[in-house]
Structure formats: structure tokens, C-alpha cells
Amino acid sequence: MSEMTQQRGRADPAVVGETLVEVKGLKKYYGGQGVLADPPVKAVDGVDFTIQRGETLGLVGESGCGKTTLGRTLVQLETATEGSVEFDGTDITELTGKQLKQWRRNAQIVFQDPESSLNDRMTIGEIVREPLDVHEVGSPRDRRDKVKDLLASVGLQPEHYYRYPHQFSGGQRQRIGIARALALEPEFVVLDEPVSALDTSVQAKILNLLEDLQEEYDLTYLFIAHDLAAVRHICDRVAVMYLGKIMEIGLTEELYTDPANPYTHSLLSAIPEPDPTVEKERITLPGTPPSPRDPPEGCQFTTRCPAKIRPETHEQLDAETWNAIERFREVIRERSRIDLSIRNRIRRRVGRFSKYDDIDETVADLFDGTGVSEEVMAHVEQAADHVKDGYPNRAREYMGEEFDSVCDTTRPDLYTVSPTNRLSYCHRHTDEYESVDSVLGRQSDGE
Amino acid sequence: MSTPPAGDDRHVPEDRRTEEEPILSVRNLQTVFHTDRETIRAVDGIDLDIYEGETVGLVGESGSGKSVTARSIMGLVDEPGEILPGSSIKFQGEEITGYDTKQYQNLRGSGIGMVFQDPLSSLNPVFTVGNQIREALKVNRGITGEAAREEAIDLLEAVQIPDASRRLGEYPHEFSGGMRQRAVIAMMLACDPEVLICDEPTTALDVTIQAQILDLLRELQEDRGLSILFITHDMGVIADVTDRVNVMYAGEIVEKAPTEELFAAPSHPYTRGLLEAIPGQQAGQERLRTIEGDVPTPNEPATYCRFAPRCPQAFDDCEAVHPELVGVTEGETEHTAACLLYPEDMSTGEAVAYHERLGGDSSGTDESGAAGDGDVAADGGRSTGDRGRDSVDGGDGR
Numbered sequence: 063m064s065e066m067t068q069q070r071g072r073a074d075p076a077v078v079g080e081t082l083v084e085v086k087g088l089k090k091y092y093g094g095q096g097v098l099a100d101p102p103v104k105a106v107d108g109v110d111f112t113i114q115r116g117e118t119l120g121l122v123g124e125s126g127c128g129k130t131t132l133g134r135t136l137v138q139l140e141t142a143t144e145g146s147v148e149f150d151g152t153d154i155t156e157l158t159g160k161q162l163k164q165w166r167r168n169a170q171i172v173f174q175d176p177e178s179s180l181n182d183r184m185t186i187g188e189i190v191r192e193p194l195d196v197h198e199v200g201s202p203r204d205r206r207d208k209v210k211d212l213l214a215s216v217g218l219q220p221e222h223y224y225r226y227p228h229q230f231s232g233g234q235r236q237r238i239g240i241a242r243a244l245a246l247e248p249e250f251v252v253l254d255e256p257v258s259a260l261d262t263s264v265q266a267k268i269l270n271l272l273e274d275l276q277e278e279y280d281l282t283y284l285f286i287a288h289d290l291a292a293v294r295h296i297c298d299r300v301a302v303m304y305l306g307k308i309m310e311i312g313l314t315e316e317l318y319t320d321p322a323n324p325y326t327h328s329l330l331s332a333i334p335e336p337d338p339t340v341e342k343e344r345i346t347l348p349g350t351p352p353s354p355r356d357p358p359e360g361c362q363f364t365t366r367c368p369a370k371i372r373p374e375t376h377e378q379l380d381a382e383t384w385n386a387i388e389r390f391r392e393v394i395r396e397r398s399r400i401d402l403s404i405r406n407r408i409r410r411r412v413g414r415f416s417k418y419d420d421i422d423e424t425v426a427d428l429f430d431g432t433g434v435s436e437e438v439m440a441h442v443e444q445a446a447d448h449v450k451d452g453y454p455n456r457a458r459e460y461m462g463e464e465f466d467s468v469c470d471t472t473r474p475d476l477y478t479v480s481p482t483n484r485l486s487y488c489h490r491h492t493d494e495y496e497s498v499d500s501v502l503g504r505q506s507d508g509e
Numbered sequence: 510m511s512t513p514p515a516g517d518d519r520h521v522p523e524d525r526r527t528e529e530e531p532i533l534s535v536r537n538l539q540t541v542f543h544t545d546r547e548t549i550r551a552v553d554g555i556d557l558d559i560y561e562g563e564t565v566g567l568v569g570e571s572g573s574g575k576s577v578t579a580r581s582i583m584g585l586v587d588e589p590g591e592i593l594p595g596s597s598i599k600f601q602g603e604e605i606t607g608y609d610t611k612q613y614q615n616l617r618g619s620g621i622g623m624v625f626q627d628p629l630s631s632l633n634p635v636f637t638v639g640n641q642i643r644e645a646l647k648v649n650r651g652i653t654g655e656a657a658r659e660e661a662i663d664l665l666e667a668v669q670i671p672d673a674s675r676r677l678g679e680y681p682h683e684f685s686g687g688m689r690q691r692a693v694i695a696m697m698l699a700c701d702p703e704v705l706i707c708d709e710p711t712t713a714l715d716v717t718i719q720a721q722i723l724d725l726l727r728e729l730q731e732d733r734g735l736s737i738l739f740i741t742h743d744m745g746v747i748a749d750v751t752d753r754v755n756v757m758y759a760g761e762i763v764e765k766a767p768t769e770e771l772f773a774a775p776s777h778p779y780t781r782g783l784l785e786a787i788p789g790q791q792a793g794q795e796r797l798r799t800i801e802g803d804v805p806t807p808n809e810p811a812t813y814c815r816f817a818p819r820c821p822q823a824f825d826d827c828e829a830v831h832p833e834l835v836g837v838t839e840g841e842t843e844h845t846a847a848c849l850l851y852p853e854d855m856s857t858g859e860a861v862a863y864h865e866r867l868g869g870d871s872s873g874t875d876e877s878g879a880a881g882d883g884d885v886a887a888d889g890g891r892s893t894g895d896r897g898r899d900s901v902d903g904g905d906g907r
Contacts, residue, residue, distance in 0.1 A: 336747075
């Protein structure tokens with residue numbers, strides 16, 4: 063671990079190697095209780111990682127992947143469904159009442175949207191002082207002085223104490239949010255997209271400020287962002303999340319220059335470089351992430367993965383046909399989630415169901431002109447017939463039996479992929495299958 | 510699955526720019542907002558050309574006037590905003606600033622389309638997506654009934670929405686963010702526009718979805734010969750999609766260049782600052798460079814450089830002389846910057862005098878703009894403005 067922090071040359075050697083936060087098997091589900099309820103939304107679906115004292119761990123992923131939920135669960139703004147969060151050796155998911163309130167002083171959060179996270183009716187002084195009031199720190203006079211110090215340390219003026227949030231720009235508001243988070247001198251701060259809403263030049267100032275404060279107050283950060291450039295700048299290690307699961311976690315530079323997981327590959331290749339001469343092999347992911355209510359049984363990323371393992375029987379299909387099949391399966395999956403009205407259910411029962419006849423158009427759109435083999439087409443048509451009969455679930459199973467591979471059926475393990483203990487969640491890291499690099503390399507050569 | 514980078518063919522050949530007429534041409538556009546206390550000059554005398562089939566970028570921080578420029582072109586500036594007389598916007602050679610509501614509606618229906626930042630607020634939540642696309646088809650192209658449905662499906666397929674026929678019957682809230690933006694683009698295509706104005710179309714989206722939308726726009730441009738004005742604050746996106754870039758600051762364009770040229774040799778101190786503030790460029794870089802201060806609100810005619818208070822290279826004359834857009838080297842017409850440090854090959858004193866001379870000729874425009882009332886003043890402003898413009902061109906040509 064010591065190599066890791068020294069590589070960036072920032073962390074204090076005295077604090078290296080000490081685990082501050084340890085997350086084990088953390089899950090957060092929404093809904094799903096009761097007999098008749100829909101399946102739960104699996105926002106965070108079993109994650110494990112540790113955060114060392116004094117480091118900055120980045121958490122990146124697309125919207126809806128569960129990164130904010132994870133951050134909120136770490137500071138107990140959400141109650142974990144399963145698993146534990148150990149903070150300095152104490153499992154904080156078990157804390158209640160007084161103990162919890164006492165612990166909260168150690169962990170604070172800075173919210174994404176500086177417009178909605180400050181109370182418009184309170185002055186800046188009151189906003190920053192509120193945590194001190196709640197925890198009854200010192201005398202009112204001490205608190206006031208403390209707030210003025212805090213304002214100065216985040217780059218605001220003492221006279222701002224008596225102003226209201228609407229008198230400040232976005233960047234200044236974010237500074238106020240940071241001052242509030244630091245009021246109780248926490249050890250651990252969750253930064254939930256602190257710069258996403260800001261302009262580039264303001265962003266740079268806030269990032270610099272965060273780095274200065276980390277040094278000054280010995281802070282440990284969890285930096286949540288979807289902006290991969292900011293993460294690369296500020297983080298020591300990065301965790302990449304997709305659909306509630308950590309896909310890859312490791313040292314920042316290593317992960318950016320030599321990603322192991324196919325999702326990390328795609329995510330990094332999608333960042334537009336501010337240099338028009340760079341010729342990038344961009345992997346454009348098809349489709350959208352599946353619903354967290356109904357994640358794939360196997361690897362969460364399987365429906366969009368550019369390096370998906372194919373079943374042996376269909377190894378030889380060309381990329382275009384395979385892609386069409388994947389998109390068709392996505393269409394079926396979405397249709398299977400639609401609830402039918404009672405009228406349509408009766409029609410289905412008596413065999414006069416016609417609502418889904420338009421699936422033919424979709425099939426034509428996807429497969430016409432792709433030179434698809436008759437064998438595959440027969441399977442597709444069989445599945446389309448199930449859909450037309452009103453049973454997209456049967457179509458889904460049918461397509462699954464024919465085209466499922468290990469990626470669809472089995473969850474991968476986290477494999478160690480580098481000497482620095484970087485972990486990646488993909489079946490291709492076993493010797494049984496071709497490596498991710500070789501598959502992606504072949505694809506970009508092929509085109 | 511991976512798209513080959515566009516490479517060299519992205520660069521519009523020089524001769525094409527000089528020979529053809531621009532499809533959209535903006536000259537001395539001044540859009541102001543009157544408030545009780547002051548008049549905000551949100552767009553303050555900008556020039557912009559878009560040629561057929563090219564993508565022109567407009568980049569700047571929030572509050573620099575990018576969106577107001579777009580709205581001015583679309584005729585969407587309402588009270589208390591006003592496009593000052595003397596401004597000229599020509600679409601296919603025709604002056605459109607004087608258009609009435611009806612004419613603007615026709616223009617928006619068939620000539621210029623616009624895609625906004627937030628797709629959810631450009632879609633009506635109580636109508637299905639199909640309904641809204643069919644409405645656009647009916648109003649703009651008179652297509653109704655089954656033909657409209659067919660066309661709507663084709664359009665959704667053109668923007669790569671899977672299972673298009675079912676999607677037609679769904680409401681905007683049932684679409685994901687990227688899908689909504691695609692639906693909005695489909696509605697724009699229903700109008701079959703010549704020019705598409707994209708106002709931060711990917712800012713609200715994730716990078717993987719942003720990559721999809723950028724690819725889509727590129728394909729549509731190739732298929733339909735669209736011209737695109739692309740507004741964003743993201744330099745990475747600018748580098749990816751545009752042929753030419755205009756950098757905007759406090760209502761003015763401070764630098765113009767072909768994209769590769771701009772990134773290879775940014776000239777205006779502001780452009781340099783913007784590029785240096787992007788994080789994650791090199792590993793191990795300790796601190797990010799920042800631009801001190803904030804974007805000022807342009808509430809008076811510029812008789813000085815608006816960037817001077819934040820500029821690391823400012824000198825005394827910056828407070829006294831308004832910089833004009835001039836070639837970064839003498840005779841250069843493609844790459845221009847509004848900064849007293851240019852043209853590079855002149856000594857500072859010469860350059861300042863040169864800017865003063867150019868500014869002196871066109872300053873009439875600014876004054877008439879500030880007055881903003883009275884036809885005489887406005888007319889006078891326009892003619893001096895034109896004269897000023899000629900001399901600027903002449904100066905560049907030398």
C-alpha cells in the first residue's frame with residue numbers, strides 16, 4: 063500500500079497504510095419489501111473496498127450506477143440493507159442514537175448542487191455555524207470566531223458571514239458547502255460531485271482548494287464524480303462503478319493508462335480529449351444500462367460489453383450480427399418489464415393479442431441487410447413469435463438458452479490484475495478465456 | 510463498434526470558405542437586456558459565419574453570452590431583451606433580424622433547428638413522444654395519419670432509438686436522458702433543417718452517452734449535409750466535433766481559429782487560461798492553473814479589454830484601448846484574436862496604435878448601441894459600423 067501513496071508523492075508517509083474505512087459486502091436496496099411488491103431497486107449490490115487514512119479515493123461511474131447512494135450510505139444518510147461499514151474499527155451501520163450522533167462529527171458530506179444544498183433563508187454564518195450549534199461546540203462566541211476562520215480558509219471574506227446564499231456565485235456557494243462540512247473537523251469527507259455544476263476555470267479553483275484543505279486538516283476523501291478528468295487529477299486510487307458493482311479499483315495513473323476491465327476501457331475511451339490531433343480508438347457503448355430493478359443474472363455489464371464472451375456455438379458470428387442479437391435481446395428485456403392491462407391479458411388468454419405485433423418492424427430494422435444466417439434468423443423469429451403472443455418473458459428465456467454465455471449466467475469474481483493489487487471484475491481475467499486487451503485490440507484492427 | 514476518428518477530412522478546405530457564401534452569417538450582433546438599474550450587453554458585437562456542412566464551435570464559461578447568441582439567431586429573445594439595430598443575421602443570404610413572429614415560426618420549422626441542454630424541459634410531459642414528433646411533422650411538413658407514423662418511426666430509427674414503434678407510444682419520463690436527447694434531435698430532424706444549433710446538447714449526459722450523441726450528430730451531418738453551431742463549455746467536446754472555434758468572453762468573441770490551430774497555438778490569454786484549467790492532462794501535475802477572478806457582467810460599452818483585470822499579461826494600455834479581432838500575425842485571416850498583444854510581428858506600441866485605429870473607426874457602433882433609441886442614431890451607427898467593418902477586413906487583408 064505504501065507504494066501506492068508514494069507514487070503520487072502527496073500523502074504523508076506517517077499515515078500511510080492505516081485503514082480508515084473498510085466496506086464489506088455493502089448492499090443498499092430500495093423497496094421490494096412485502097409479498098406483492100415489485101423486485102427491489104438494487105442501487106448498491108455488494109461492494110467491498112477500503113480507504114486508507116489521508117488518501118483520496120475516486121468513485122466514478124455513469125448516472126444511476128449507485129455511486130451517490132454508496133457515498134450517502136458511508137456517512138449513514140442511508141441505512142445499509144446488508145453488509146458493514148467499519149470506521150476506525152467500529153461498524154457504523156450498527157450505531158444508533160447518541161453514539162451515531164457523536165460519530166457523525168467524524169464524517170461529513172459536500173453535496174453536488176450548490177443551488178439546492180444551502181438554505182436560502184439562512185445567512186452564510188448561520189449555515190456554516192449550524193453543525194457547531196447542533197453539536198454544542200464551545201460558546202456562541204467561539205462558534206462565531208470558528209466560522210469566520212472557516213470562511214477564511216475556504217477563500218471567503220469575514221463580511222460574507224451576514225450575507226445570504228443568493229448573493230453568491232456557484233463556485234462561492236460550493237465553498238460555503240465545503241466550509242460547513244469542515245466545521246466539525248471531520249476525518250472523512252464524502253465529496254459528492256463537488257465540481258460537476260461548475261465551469262472549468264471555477265472547477266480548477268475548487269479542486270485546488272480541496273487539495274489544500276486535505277493537507278491542512280489531514281482529511282480523507284471519497285471523491286464521487288462522473289468527470290474522469292477531475293478524478294485523475296485529485297485521486298490517489300479510483301473505483302469504477304457500474305450498476306451497483308465495482309468493476310475495477312486500483313491506483314489512478316495505472317488504471318488510466320492501462321485499464322483492465324472492458325468497462326473502464328470504454329469509459330476512458332469516451333472522454334473527449336481537448337486535443338483535436340489525438341486519434342483515439344473510441345469504443346462507443348451501445349444502448350443504455352439495464353434497470354437496477356432487473357440487473358442481468360451474470361456480470362452487470364454483459365448487455366453492453368464490447369468484450370463479451372460468446373457461447374461456443376456462436377463463436378464465429380460476425381460482429382454486426384452479434385450486435386443486432388444483443389440489441390434485440392435488450393428490446394425483449396424491456397418489453398418483458400411492461401405490465402399488461404387486464405384487457406390485454408384476457409386477449410392474450412384467448413389468443414387474440416395483437417399489441418406487440420410491431421416487434422416485426424424492430425426485427426426488420428435490426429436484422430435486414432446484416433447478412434444474418436438462416437439458423438440465427440430462425441431463433442430470432444421464434445422469439446419474436448413469443449413476443450407477439452404476448453409472452454416476452456418466454457422470448458427472453460428462449461433467446462437466453464440459445465445465446466447465453468458465462469457472462470450472462472455467472473457473476474465474475476474480482477481478480478487481481480497487477481502487482482499493486484488492482485482488482486477487476488471480469489471473467490476474461492481467468493486463463494480459460496482470451497484476455498480483454500487482445501479482444502478489444504482485435505476489434506479495433508478489424509474495423 | 511469503435512468509430513474511426515474523423516481525421517483530416519474534418520478540416521474544411523480553405524478554398525471552400527472563400528468561394529461559397531456562408532449559410533448563416535452573423536454580423537455585429539448586439540443583444541442587450543434592459544433592467545431597472547443597467548443595460549446588460551449580453552452579446553456585444555460578434556461576427557460569426559457558418560458554411561454548409563461544417564461544424565462551428567462556440568465556447569466560453571457560463572455568462573459569456575453563448576446561449577443568448579443562439580437565442581438571438583432563433584428569434585427567441587423577448588422582453589426585456591432586445592437585438593439592437595445595426596445587428597445583422599443572414600440565413601441563406603436573407604436578413605432575418607426584422608422577421609415577424611410568423612416568419613420566425615417558418616424559419617424555425619424548416620430552416621434552423623435548435624437542441625437545448627435539458628431534453629426533459631424541451632419535451633411536453635403530457636404527450637407521448639410519438640405525438641410530439643407527429644405534431645412537428647404535421648405543422649412543418651403537412652404529413653399526417655399513417656404516413657406521419659411511418660415517418661416518425663423512421664426518424665426515431667435515424668437517431669438510433671431501438672424498438673422505435675413501441676417507443677412512439679411512450680411518454681418522455683419513460684425515456685432515459687440520452688434517449689430523450691435523441692428524441693429531441695428526431696423532432697428537429699422532422700423539420701428537415703439546414704442549420705442545427707446545439708446548445709450544450711451533451712452537458713447533462715454521461716460520457717458514454719455523450720459519445721453516442723456526438724457520433725450520432727456526426728453521422729446525421731454526413732447523411733443530411735447539416736451545418737451545426739455547437740455551443741459548449743467543454744474543450745474536449747470542441748476538439749472532438751468542430752471544424753472551427755470561436756471563444757467567447759463577456760459578450761465578445763476573443764479568439765477565432767480552425768480547431769486544430771486553436772489547440773496547437775492558443776493565442777488569447779483567456780483561451781490559454783481555459784485550456785490550462787482542464788484537469789487530468791498530465792499525471793503528477795501538482796496544482797491546476799486557474800484564472801483569477803470571475804467573468805464580469807458586461808454593462809457598458811467596451812472601451813477597454815474586458816479580460817484585462819484577470820489577465821496575467823495585461824499592461825496599462827489594456828485599460829484604455831479596446832482590442833479588435835486581428836490576425837495573430839499580420840495578414841493572417843483564419844486565426845484572429847482580440848488582444849493588444851497581436852498581431853505578433855508588430856511591436857506592442859504599433860499593435861496598440863493599430864487597435865486604436867481600428868477601434869476608432871468602429872466606435873460609432875458602440876455609442877449608437879448604448880443609446881439604442883432613435884432611428885437616426887441607429888442608422889448612423891449602422892453605416893459607421895459597416896465602414897468600421899470594412900476597414901477591419903482591409904486591415905486583415907494587408
